[in-house]
Amino acid sequence: KAGVTQTPRYLIKTRGQQVTLSCSPISGHRSVSWYQQTPGQGLQFLFEYFSETQRNKGNFPGRFSGRQFSNSRSEMNVSTLELGDSALYLCASSPATGTGELFFGEGSRLTVL
Amino acid sequence: AQRVTQPEKLLSVFKGAPVELKCNYSYSGSPELFWYVQYSRQRLQLLLRHISRESIKGFTADLNKGETSFHLKKPFAQEEDSAMYYCALMKTSYDKVIFGPGTSLSVIP
Helix, strand or coil: CCCCEEECCEEEECCCCCEEEEEECCCCCCEEEEEEEECCCEEEEEEEEECCEEEEECCCCCCEEEEECCCCCEEEEECCCCHHHCEEEEEEEECCCCCCCCEECCCEEEEEC | CCEEECCCCEEEEECCCCEEECCEEECCCCCEEEEEEECCCCCCEEEEEHHHCCCECCEEEEEECCCCEEEEEECCCCHHHCEEEEEEEECCCCCCEEECCCEEEEEEC
16 A cells, blocks of 8 residues: 655745645545644644544644545645744544554655745 | 653663663543654654554553553664654544654664
8 A cells, every 4th residue: 555645745935925735645544634843842733634524633823724635635734834834744644533543654844934 | 731751862772782762641541652663764653552562573661550651662672773762642532642752762783
């Protein structure tokens, strides 16, 4: 089976712009979680989607949003980018919600200038 | 709020020596606990989970509810064990998984 695929892998944006990141889960996996990874804060949970519904949400401002499509693919969007949003954004899929068994992608590295 | 701490950012051991990666959590209930590992140039992946009570790649982890700890142990470290290790907690089923800050393990040949 193909692993979790995240696109784009690298991107550079400027402050105030918005960005959309995409995640294709492993075939058959219906749960997708998003994490922000930075050297200072480590892995911070953003949100989890299951069957197109947001199941869990982390403590991030409303500028961070996500959605899941009927084919389980997920996107996350960050609007009005700030310098502090520079990070590696990791997507993880799971066969079902609530198992704790996460299969991670390679991440999308966002740099905000 | 629940929290996971890993007191060591870096840990170096010699090949063949025992290794223990510490993990403590703050949560009053009965969480599910995991260890995830990221080898160089590889994706973050699940190593083991406490409910499985299994040994993976020679690693074991015991949940100590009294000390709220879930330390990862291996009796004889191998060079291929060098990696970043993350302890993770899920408060209840269907809750989010939160991660500790990670410990970078270096096994010296």
